[in-house]
Amino acid sequence: MSEIIFGPVNSRRFGKSLGIDLSPALKQCNFDCVYCELKGAKPIKEMSEVVLVREIITSLKKALIKYSDIDVITLTANGEPTLYPNLRELVDEINKIKGAHKLLILSNGASIVNPKMQNILSKIDIVKLSLDCATQKCFKKIDRPYSQIDIYKIIESMKKFRKLYKGSFVIEILVVEGINDKIQEFEKLGDALKEIKPDRVDISTIDRPPAYKVNMVSTDRLKELSLCLKDLHVSIAYRKDYKGKKNSFNDSQILNLISKRPQSSEDINLSFDDDSKKRFEILLEKKLIHEESIAGTIFYILPS
Ligand code: SF4
Secondary structure, rough: OOOEEEEEEEOOEEEEEEEEEEEOOOOOOOOOOOOOOOOOOOOOOOOOOOOOOHHHHHHHHHHHHHHOOEEEEEEEEEOHHHOOHHHHHHHHHHHHHHOOOOEEEEEEEOHHHHHHHHOOOOOOOOOEEEEOOOOHHHHHHHOOOOOOOOOOHHHHHHHHHHHHOOOOOEEEEEOOOOOOHHHHHHHHHHHHHHOOOOOEEEEOOOOOOOOOOOOOOOEEEEEEEOOOOOOOOOOOOOOOOOOOOOEOHHHHHHHHHHOOOOEEEHHHHHHHHHHHHHHHHHHHOOOOOOOEEEEOOOEOOOOO
């Protein structure tokens, strides 16, 4: 059997992460996303191969002794971790032994429609759910879900979950050329997110070979689309080789930009020229701008 515990890996968005794979032997997922890094597979309703909680906890205890400097313990899977039938028991057991580390789950979001699952997820420090589209047509095209899954119910359930959940709620949107890269689709996502009220929205595109023949979009396109998401902390996954246009801002332009939307440290690094960065640093020192860490990503905001 493949390893249940993997890493640690340095994740740009969540910090140093020790992973737990809840489906180490095979892909078990209720989606068959066009962009999946695993091979395409028919979506399933429930897991058929299940690892024992006892086995996971024994491996995790050993790993936590070896890797005491991690930031997060990440529940993930070759597939969808919320399909793991013993998730409640597992989360309770991890919470007993995790110490100062945070527990994170990376889920495709479909199980949020189940109130029992909302209850389980509410015991996890950071919940990251995917929301690639806000219309059923687009959702079916990109995520190719198990037959009865309905994006409108998912969105409504995300809104309910936000009301009961006290931890850090992150939504991830993965953009694929020709499917969810239209302004119209993003405006609908923006409307849904305004009501869901996540703490952070991560936008990215394909960066590993996908399961099906689909293409990434450019970082500039991600930036354009992100402008449809108003009043949210948006983190764009810049490509490593991205060389965007450097802009010059005076003090009031910097404050105005940040008042319109919190800027991530990467936004500042990649789009401010050297003089503007110096002005930004001075504003930060004068406390006219505040720094805030949201689930491991630094944002700059205006003081309230
Ligand atoms: S939800 Fe994740 S594992 Fe499942 S098909 Fe989509 S990308 Fe792959």
